[in-house]
Amino acid sequence: MPQLVVKPNNRQLAFDEIRLSVYADRNLKGLDMLDKERLLRGVNAKLRGEQVTGEEISSAFTMSALELVTKEEPNWKFAAARSFLTSLYKKAATNRRYKAYPEEPYGAFYPLITELVQKGIYREDLLTSYTKEQIEELGECIDPSRDLLFDYIGLLTLAERYLATDFDGRVMELPQERYMVIAMFLMHNEPADKRIDLVKEAYWAMSNLYMTAATPTMSNAGKKVAGQLSSCFIDTVDDSLEGIFDSNTDIARLSKMGGGIGVYLGKVRARGSDIRGHKNTSSGVIPWIRQLNNTAVSVDQLGTRKGAIAVYLDVFHKDILSFLDLKLNNGDERMRAHDVFHGICLPDLFMEAVEAREEWSLFCPHEVKKIMGWKDENGRPLGLEDFYDQAQGDGEFRQKYAEAVANPQLPRITVQAIDIMKRVMKSQLETGTPYMFYRDTVNRANPNSAHGMIYSSNLCTEIMQNQSPTVVEQEELVTKDGQTRIVISKIPGDFVVCNLNSIHLARAVPAGVLERLVPIQVRMLDNVIDINNIEVLQAQYTNSQYRAVGLGTFGLHHLLALEGIRWESDEAVAYNDNLYEHINYLLVKSSMELAKEKGHYPKFKGSDWESGEYFTFRGYTDGEHEGKFVTTEQWRELQQEVQANGVRNAWLFAIAPNGSTSIIAGSTASIDPLYELLSYEEKTTYKVANPAPDLSEKTIWYYKTAFLIDQHWSIKMAAARQRHVDQAQSFNLYVRPDIRASEFLELHLHAWKAGIKSTYYVRSRALTIEECESCAS
Structure with missing residues (x-):
C-alpha cells in the first residue's frame, strides 16, 4: 500500500x-x-x-x-x-x-480564449467578433455536467483527436469548451443582435449530444490551423493532359487540408484510343489512377494519415474490366492501385442486361464523342456518360446506347453483362469495393438537374451533386508594368463540396427536440460555406453557387432498440419512412426560412425547388402518402412557401458513415445495424470493451447484430428513407464470406429495384476496412 x-x-x-x-x-x-x-x-x-x-x-x-x-x-x-x-x-x-x-x-473561459489566440492556436475572430463581456457570458453557459454524457471510448476519442493542445501537445481545452468554441466560430459572422443567442443554441445542440459536427469542423473550427471545415470533395476529370494533371494537383491540395476526395474518370479516353489522330496511343485510365494512388500515399492529411481518394468509372467504359481488378492482390501489379477506393457507375439498362443475361458493350468516351457527333445546345460534344434515363425503362441513355451499339464505325468490346457483375462481386468479397452508384436513379431525383448532371459520388457514397470538369481555356504570356507573367485561364466546372453534420437519433428523438434542433443545424452548415476558405477556386465557386449541405443521422439501431422495434420488421420500415419524412420536412422548412432571411442559393431559378417538382416527385402533395408526423396539407403549404421564397441550399440531406463522431456520442454508427453486442477497441497495451449503447435486459432483444440480419430488411428500410433523402446514404451490405453468388446478386438487384441510389462497402468478417475520417460526421 x-x-x-x-x-x-x-x-x-x-x-x-x-x-x-x-x-x-x-x-x-x-x-x-x-x-x-x-x-x-x-x-x-x-x-x-x-x-x-x-x-x-x-x-x-x-x-x-x-x-x-x-x-x-x-x-x-x-x-x-x-x-x-x-x-x-x-x-x-x-x-x-x-x-x-x-x-x-x-477554469475561466475568457483567459483561455485570450491565451490561445496569443499563442496562435485559436483564430483572432474569437476576440474580434465577441467582447470580453460576451465571452464571459458564454463561459457562464458552459455546463460541465454534460461531460458525464460521454462513455470512456467517446471521451478518449474526443480528447485524442479534437481538443486543442498547445504546441508541445499539452491539453489546454476541455470538452465543453471545444463545443462552445465551435459554436462561437460558426456564428461569428451572424448579425450582432442575434449572435450570442445563436451561439448558445448551437452549444445546446452539441453539448447535449443531440448532434455532432463532422470531423473537419470538430477538429478545426476556431483553431488557427491549416485544416478546413468541409468534409469531402468530388472532382470531374477533363479528357486532356492539362485537365488530368491539374486535377491531380487540386486533389493533392485538398488532401493536404484533410478532405476526402471522389474523382470521376468517365470522360478520360480508354486504353488504345487515339491521341491527336495517332492510333492506339492512349494508355487509358489505369495509369492516371495509379498517379492518384501515389498522391494519396505521398500527400498525407495534416501529417496524420494518408489521403483518402475514391475513383469512379462507368460500366460502359472500355477500361472497366481492368478497373474492377484495381485492388485485387494477384495479377499484374502495374495495373493495381491498392490505396485508392473505387466505385462503378451503373445505368438501369446494365442491371436489366444482368438480370436478363444479355450482352453488354463497352466504349471509349473519346471515340463516342468523335464518331457519334452528339452535341449539347452550345455545340459541345457529348458522350454516353452525359445522358440518363428520365423514367424507369425509358429515356435518353438507352436511346443513345442503342445508337452507339448500332453504329458499325464505333469500336467496342462486347461481353456478357453477368460476367462484369461477377467481377464486381468477386472484388467486393475480396476488398469490400467497388461501391455501386445507380446513375439513373440518382439523376431522376436530382432537384437541380436543370443546371447539370451527377456522374458519380464521393468517398462515402452519400453525396450526389452536379458535376462538370474544369477546362483549361488558354495559357499566355502577359507583360504589365514591366513584369512578365504566365496567365492561365480556366473555365470552372462544378467541383462538389460536402458540408456535413448529423442528428443523434437515439438522443434527439426521445427528447422530442427535432423541431428545435434541425434549424440550428442547418444554420451551422450554411455558415460553414461562408467561413470556409478552400484553396481550389472552382470548389470555392461551386460551394457559393449551390450552397449545398448534407445533414445526416446516426444511432438508428440504437433508437430502434430503445423504441422496442425489431430491425427485421415492417414496423421498422414504416418507422424509417415516417421519421425521415419528418426530418426532411424540418430540413426543407429550415432552409426556406434561412432563404427568407439571407436569400436563396444563386442557382435556384430553374430548379425543382422553384417549379415545385421536388415535392410532387416524392409524393408529398398527392395525398397518397400521408405521413405520421407531416400532413399532405403541410407539405403543400411548404411547397408554396419554397416556390415564393426559395431555399438557401440546393441539396440538404445526406447520411454519412459517422464513424468517429458516433463513437464520441456513444451510439451506433449512421444507419448501420450494430456490429457486435460487445466490441473491443484495441490499444497499445490493452483492449477496451465497448458494449452496445444502452444495453439492458430490454434492449438486448432488439440488438440483432449485422451479420445475422437478413440484408433484404436493411434494403427495405434504406428504400423507405431514400424517398426523403435528396442526396444518398452510406449504406453498407453485411454478408458472409461464403455467400452464394445467386444470393449476393439478388441483394444488388433488390437495392437497385428498390430505388437506393448507392451502396457503400460490402462488409464480411474476413475484411478489415479503413473508414474515411473526413466524412465521419
Whole structure:
C-alpha cells in the first residue's frame, strides 16, 4: 500500500484510503448496481510502491473500471470515463494555471480564449467578433455536467483527436469548451443582435449530444490551423493532359487540408484510343489512377494519415474490366492501385442486361464523342456518360446506347453483362469495393438537374451533386508594368463540396427536440460555406453557387432498440419512412426560412425547388402518402412557401458513415445495424470493451447484430428513407464470406429495384476496412 501521494507541484500528501473511497463514490454517483468494493480492489491492486501520483490513481480507477465492463454491466464504461475526466481536468488546470474543484472543474473561459489566440492556436475572430463581456457570458453557459454524457471510448476519442493542445501537445481545452468554441466560430459572422443567442443554441445542440459536427469542423473550427471545415470533395476529370494533371494537383491540395476526395474518370479516353489522330496511343485510365494512388500515399492529411481518394468509372467504359481488378492482390501489379477506393457507375439498362443475361458493350468516351457527333445546345460534344434515363425503362441513355451499339464505325468490346457483375462481386468479397452508384436513379431525383448532371459520388457514397470538369481555356504570356507573367485561364466546372453534420437519433428523438434542433443545424452548415476558405477556386465557386449541405443521422439501431422495434420488421420500415419524412420536412422548412432571411442559393431559378417538382416527385402533395408526423396539407403549404421564397441550399440531406463522431456520442454508427453486442477497441497495451449503447435486459432483444440480419430488411428500410433523402446514404451490405453468388446478386438487384441510389462497402468478417475520417460526421 502506498504511503504518499505526489501532486503535480511536487507537494506530498499522506495516502488516504478514505479519500480513495470518496473518489469512488463520486465516480459511481448515479450509476446504480455497480459494486464500489470490486472497483476499489482493482484500484488497490494497481497502486504499488511507496509513493504514487494523482495521475496514477486516476489511471488505476480508469483501468479497473474498464476491466469490469461486460454485457451484463455495461455502465462501468461511464465510471471509467469519469476517472479519465478527472485526469483531463487536472491536466488542463495545471497547464492553464488554475485550481480545478470537483464542483467547478473548468477554469475561466475568457483567459483561455485570450491565451490561445496569443499563442496562435485559436483564430483572432474569437476576440474580434465577441467582447470580453460576451465571452464571459458564454463561459457562464458552459455546463460541465454534460461531460458525464460521454462513455470512456467517446471521451478518449474526443480528447485524442479534437481538443486543442498547445504546441508541445499539452491539453489546454476541455470538452465543453471545444463545443462552445465551435459554436462561437460558426456564428461569428451572424448579425450582432442575434449572435450570442445563436451561439448558445448551437452549444445546446452539441453539448447535449443531440448532434455532432463532422470531423473537419470538430477538429478545426476556431483553431488557427491549416485544416478546413468541409468534409469531402468530388472532382470531374477533363479528357486532356492539362485537365488530368491539374486535377491531380487540386486533389493533392485538398488532401493536404484533410478532405476526402471522389474523382470521376468517365470522360478520360480508354486504353488504345487515339491521341491527336495517332492510333492506339492512349494508355487509358489505369495509369492516371495509379498517379492518384501515389498522391494519396505521398500527400498525407495534416501529417496524420494518408489521403483518402475514391475513383469512379462507368460500366460502359472500355477500361472497366481492368478497373474492377484495381485492388485485387494477384495479377499484374502495374495495373493495381491498392490505396485508392473505387466505385462503378451503373445505368438501369446494365442491371436489366444482368438480370436478363444479355450482352453488354463497352466504349471509349473519346471515340463516342468523335464518331457519334452528339452535341449539347452550345455545340459541345457529348458522350454516353452525359445522358440518363428520365423514367424507369425509358429515356435518353438507352436511346443513345442503342445508337452507339448500332453504329458499325464505333469500336467496342462486347461481353456478357453477368460476367462484369461477377467481377464486381468477386472484388467486393475480396476488398469490400467497388461501391455501386445507380446513375439513373440518382439523376431522376436530382432537384437541380436543370443546371447539370451527377456522374458519380464521393468517398462515402452519400453525396450526389452536379458535376462538370474544369477546362483549361488558354495559357499566355502577359507583360504589365514591366513584369512578365504566365496567365492561365480556366473555365470552372462544378467541383462538389460536402458540408456535413448529423442528428443523434437515439438522443434527439426521445427528447422530442427535432423541431428545435434541425434549424440550428442547418444554420451551422450554411455558415460553414461562408467561413470556409478552400484553396481550389472552382470548389470555392461551386460551394457559393449551390450552397449545398448534407445533414445526416446516426444511432438508428440504437433508437430502434430503445423504441422496442425489431430491425427485421415492417414496423421498422414504416418507422424509417415516417421519421425521415419528418426530418426532411424540418430540413426543407429550415432552409426556406434561412432563404427568407439571407436569400436563396444563386442557382435556384430553374430548379425543382422553384417549379415545385421536388415535392410532387416524392409524393408529398398527392395525398397518397400521408405521413405520421407531416400532413399532405403541410407539405403543400411548404411547397408554396419554397416556390415564393426559395431555399438557401440546393441539396440538404445526406447520411454519412459517422464513424468517429458516433463513437464520441456513444451510439451506433449512421444507419448501420450494430456490429457486435460487445466490441473491443484495441490499444497499445490493452483492449477496451465497448458494449452496445444502452444495453439492458430490454434492449438486448432488439440488438440483432449485422451479420445475422437478413440484408433484404436493411434494403427495405434504406428504400423507405431514400424517398426523403435528396442526396444518398452510406449504406453498407453485411454478408458472409461464403455467400452464394445467386444470393449476393439478388441483394444488388433488390437495392437497385428498390430505388437506393448507392451502396457503400460490402462488409464480411474476413475484411478489415479503413473508414474515411473526413466524412465521419
